[in-house]
Amino acid sequence: MNLHLAVDAGGTSTRCVVLDETGGCLGYGRAASGNPISAGPALAAYSVAEAAATALTHAEAAHGAGGADVVVVLLAMAGASSLSGPELFAAELAPLGVDAPVVFAPDLLATFCSGTWLPAGYALVAGTGATAVRVENGSVARTADGLGWLLGDDGSGFWVGQRVVRAAAADLDGRGPRTELTSLVLSQLGLEDDGTRHHGRPAVLDRIIKLLYSQRPVELSRLSPLAFAAGDDPVARAIVSAAADALVHSLEAVADPGVTGPVVLGGGTITQHDELAARIAAAGTRDVQVVADGAVGAAVLALRQASVVVDEPVFDRITRTLAALR
Template sequence: MSGTVVVGLDVGGTSTRALAVTLDGERLGTGRAGGGNPTSHGATRAAGELRIALGQALAGVDPARVRAGAIGLAGAGRLLADPAGRAAFDDAWRAAGLRCPYAVYGDALVAYASGTASPAGTVLVAGTGAIAAQVRELRLDRVADGHGWLLGDTGSGFWLGHQAVRRLLAALDAGTDPDNLGRLVLAELAGSAEVATRPRDTVDALIQTVTRRPPVELARLAPLVVDAAIAGDPTGTALIAEAGAHLAATASRIRPAGDATPLVLGGGLLTGDTPLATVV
C-alpha cells in the first residue's frame, strides 16, 4: 500500500481545488480551477472544472496508483439525486484517467472533519455560500441555511457582494456620491469609479453588467467589502457586522445554548484573518 494515492477535491462556487496525496501524507500534486458547484454553474461546466483541477493535481502521478477519491461539494445531495449531473462527474473522473471509486460529501461535513476529530459538534461555513450544521457520529444531523444564493446563504460571500451592489445602486438613486466601497465596486464592475453626469446611466450600466453574468459571481466582490471594512469604511464595516449577525443567527438555529462540543469555522471568510471571522 506504500504506493497508494488518494485524491480529494474541494468544490465551491468560485473555485475547485484538488489534492493528490499518499497514505503517508506526502503531497504529490495540487490543482485549481474555476467554480465547480453544479447548482450554481450547471453540471456540464462544473464537471469541466473538476477535470481541469484533477488534471493539474495528477500531472506527475500515475492515475493507476489512485485507489480512492473524496469530493466535498456544496449541495452534494442535489448532485447525488441528479442522474445527469452524477454522470457528468463520472465522465470527468474517467477522463482524468481514474478508475477507482469516489465518494461525494457535503462541504459542511468536510469542513468539520478538517477542524476536529470529535464525532459530535457544530460547523459554520461562510464562503461563496453559507451553512451551519450539527454533526452527530460524523454525520450531518440538523442543518440551517445552505439554501443557495436565491433563497438564503445570508452572511456569505455572495450576500456581501450582493449587498454591496445594492448599497451602491441606492446611493446613485439618491444622487449621492458613492463612498469608498461603492467606488471600489463601481470600478470592479464598470472599469471606472467615475459616475456619469446622469447617474441613472451608471445605474443602468451596472444592472446590465451584473445581469449578464452568473449571479454567483457577485461573491467575487466580497474581498472588496472585507478590505473596505479593514480600512474603516462605514459601509464595509456595517456589512461585515450584519453578515456576522446573520451567521450567528444561522448557527443558533441548530446549536443549543450552552453546547460545549466543538464549533468549527469553515470557508474562506471565516478561516482567514478576516474581520468577519473576528465578528463571529
C-alpha cells in the same frame, strides 16, 4: 500500496489529494470549478479529472504509485446528493487508471474535517453563499441556510456585495446616506459620475443598472470586499456588522448544548477578512478554527471511507504532508 483519492470540488476551484493509508499525502493537484451546480456536470467532471491527473502524476513520480492503486475516490461537493450519480466522474477518472468506487460527501463536512479529527462539532462556511452545519458521529446532523442568493445565504459574499451596491445606488439617488462605498463601487465597475442627470437622478445609475443586470446575480459577490475596504464608513461598518450577526445567527440555529466540539470556519468571505472570524469567535464559547479549504477534510473522509481510523496523529500527518505539497 493502497491510495486514496480525495477531491474538494468548490464553485471556484477544485483540489485533489492523493494519500496513503497512514495519512501521508503523496500528490496534490488543482483545477477549475468541479461543482456541477456552478460549472455544469460535464465541465465539473472534467475539472475533477484534471486535478486528479496532476495529483496522480505527482504521486507516481515521487512514489511509484498511480491510478491503479486507488481504492476509493471521495468527492466533497455542495449539493452532491441532488445529482444523478457518481458514474460521470468515474468515467472521467477511468483513463487515469482509476477503477475504484466514487463516493460523495457534503462540502461542509469536508470543511469541518479540515479543522479537526473529532467526530462532532460545527462548520460555518461563507463564500459566495453561506451555510452552517452541526456534525455528529462524523455526519451532518443539522443544516441551516445554504439556500442560495435569492432565498437565503445570509451573511455571504453575495449578501454583502448586494448590500454594498444597494447602498451606493441609494446614495446616488438620494434615498440613502452619503457613503464611501459609492466611489468604491463606481471605481470597481469602471464607471464615473460625470454629473449628468436623467429624470432628476444621476445618469450613472442607468449605466450601473445596464452593467449589473447583464451579469449573473452572484457576481455581486465580487463587490463584497469593498465593505471591508471602506474604513470606518458607517454604512460599510453596518453591513459588515450585519453580516457577522447573520453568520452567528445561522451557527446558533444548528447549535446543541450537548455537542461541544470545535467550530471550523471556511469560505473566502470569512478567510479573507479576519474581522468576521474574530467576531464569530467572540460571539460564542467554543474553540474556533479557520481553514483555507476542504482539501484536508476530503482526505480525512477518504481514509474513513476506506475504514482507516483517523485520530490525532493521522490527522496531523495529513495536515503536515499536504502543507508540504502545496
